[in-house]
Amino acid sequence: MPNEVKSLNEECGVFGIWGQPQASNITYYGLHSLQHRGQEGAGITANDSGCLTNIRGLGLLSKVFQDPKRLEELPGTAAIGHVRYSTAGNKTLDNIQPLMFHFTDGDMSLAHNGNLTNAHSLKQRLENEGAIFHTTSDTEILIHLLRRSSHTDFLDKLKESLRTVKGGFAFLLMTEDKLYAAVDPNGLRPLALGQMKTGAYVVASETCALNSVGAEFIRDIQPGELIIIDDDGFKVDYYTKDTQLAICSMEYIYFARPDSDIHGVNVHNARKEMGRLLAKEQPVEADIVVGVPNSSLSAASGYAEASGIPYEMGLVKNQYIARTFIQPNQDMRERSVRMKLSPVKGVVAGKKVVLVDDSIVRGTTSKYIVRLLLEAGAKEVHLRIASPALKFPCYYGIDIQTTDELIAAHKNIAEMNQFFGSNSLGFLSVASLIKAIGLKTKAPNGGLCVAYFNGDYPTPLYDFESELQAELKRLHESRKQEV
Template identity: 90%
Template sequence: MPYEVKSLNEECGVFGIWGQPQASDVTYYGLHALQHRGQEGAGITSKDGHELKNVRGLGLLSEVFRDPERLASLTGDAAIGHVRYTTSGSKSLDNIQPLMFHFTDGDMSLAHNGNLTNAFSLKKRLENEGAIFHTTSDTEILIHLLRRSSHTNFLDKLKESLRTVRGGFAFLLMTETHLYAAVDPNGLRPLVLGQMKTGAFVVASETCALDSVGATFIRDIQPGELIIIDDGGYKVDYYTKDTQLAICSMEYVYFARPDSDIHGVNVHTARKEMGRLLAQEQPVDADIVVGVPNSSLSAASGYAEASGIPYEMGLVKNQYIARTFIQPNQDMRERSVRMKLSPVKGVVAGKKVALIDDSIVRGTTSKYIVRLLLEAGAKEVHLRIASPALKFPCYYGIDIQSTDELIAAHKNVAEMNAFFGSDSLGFLSVESLIKAIGLKTDAPNGGLCVAYFNGDYPTPLYDFEDELQTELKRLNLENHVTIKEG
């Protein structure tokens, strides 16, 4: 299933609330805070008494709910919502979440952030047993497993189903009586629990969503945990104790908002420390430090402080451009970048610039930004990346399942520097990335998943193992990968 990787694409965002009048309104604002995690579709399911109602659509949250009547129709005191970026399945309305399921014994609605690594084999098995799938998303698999479980108790059915799926996931499942929240055994995908002043409980992908609705943070949902919420409050249960923390490091590098905290670490603080350590590892003789807006600004600030080189706003982002869309040719991609970023000529002209970016995927955007600065009169451009080079595929929910256009998988630092047209190029080391984030844990790699940088996968890859080995042999990287055995 290889495809071109043009940029790092956000994962999905989930939000749920129980016990709050006009719950769908609160969910809308919570999802708005998570819009950076997915911009291709959005939806909300509400619970009004014993009835679940669902509205979904393609586009941004504001586009899906442009008609106020759509949100007003979602009455009730509980709701779950989702903003989607496609990591599995096509970009069709059928795949927009939360998914709705109607059964004779009640309705269910499901929202999911992440990617299942055994989805294909599970779907094939379920189809052979007579299951009929209505979407091409891996999310639907959990419901089929749940309905086919031999257990008689619903909670036992759900736990068995969660133990069967593999990969990175944060699930929200709402029934007529309960809201369930579960995180994969490695905590690859983040999920937090909070509480409103009204007493209502909130579950969200990031703490920034709690802040946006005035909820107080209670705790991070830990690997293997199952949170059960009903009218009596919440209960912490688990579906497996075979766990080992391996949070996706790209949450800290790129995906999460800087005002979010993940497992006790503030994202802005971690990014700033990445910049400080980058300045120590990759120093440069420069006049000014310039960050690529917006996710690189924290790291640029840290680099400037540690190096003593003044930070300047040498690039301005057009805030009305939501994202750089995948374009069919190089000319259109360059036009998209020019619409999104503009150099400040009066700042960069005649200066040696230390340009700080958070990561490099395909490399064409970095090449174009370097050119923009040089055309604006920069004397030199020294590119510094506040994360290690992305060399290996990710199968847990980041859209880099093929290395075909991961530039660092094909070129060394000198070759990349020549391609970008920069005067020098340097990356942060894996060791410094782990140190910068600084999770308090004895887990391997500091409790992080860093497989995209060093090939150390924290889980078996199941359906993707043969594909990975084939690709690694093609790139002569097979001896650089370790995969945890199941």
């Protein structure tokens, strides 16, 4: 698999609104509440009576729209917006969304969260047929498929295109007279539908964005659904009914904001239950429980409640530093950790500390935090992780592309514990993760994608299948050599 395919992985945030004066302003506030999902770039496309205008830029949303006059340049009663997750290699304006397309029969704009697992083969096929791509993002593929469809009706063209792309996706497509929203057949990437008091409809990656603009939640967009919004309201259609729920479990573990609800489950409550079950599975004698700010605080609270060990604020976070996992390279991640976390010496000194974190990817951040606490005088540091060990790559939209990046793929518990310098190490089991989230479904793995933990991918991997097999073979050989 060429390197360019690996660099397509991204975890982003999308927001759309239809039927609201100054829609771009509402979109700005909605995107602001989704900023945690991406900090590389941001953009908004506004629809003013069928005239589409697009502004995009690199950096945080507040930087792109630093000049308030920029939003004034986006008039209209409908808009879609996007915040892009930081990935290595493709940090160019061309890849910042929403993407704009001008055609003789009308303009359209597209925003996408996720990763298409057949993007490489589709792009090759389309290029062989004469298609010219202007970005290295897999998002553009949907538009080429749409324009080359043999169907005459636009809706049929769109449905066929959505059936052709594979993987994890949440799409927002705005034309001159409609807004379309669709998620993949497994619901890997979430989308929620809401309504403003004015009657305007809103679609967003997380319900926290609905709350921030005063929209009332209506429903989650289900796998295989195609929601069509126009001046007459919204309509629920389907592009496929061959579906099976497999929501990305990392949404609950790390990515989503704690005040968001995903398919009826509040993220904070799920994380707190992860912490409670972690305390039962991985108990330890200690003086205090400390959570790694911010996404681990809910789990730390649950661990403290279930264990009876007092919860304390042993780490303070500088809120103006971006999230470390979604920094584009390791050096930037390590620098971010040093800048953003400080131990509270008066709390941890002389104490046996249970350090609760939500996940471990590469391991360098955990190693540094353990060292911080020990240098601050902690007597012992017992590391507890409120998710299973990440051992397998993700091909659906998270920047975990090879087993080289996953410390748990190469080291056992004892080896990782030694590497971190902690006194003990324990992870939550997959079964307890599924139980903690507690989706009301009979789908496999409790309606979750847990492939990163056990290799049980909910879909064929298409272009990535041979890459995965090569990864697993290489990993197997390296383990044999270690033995």
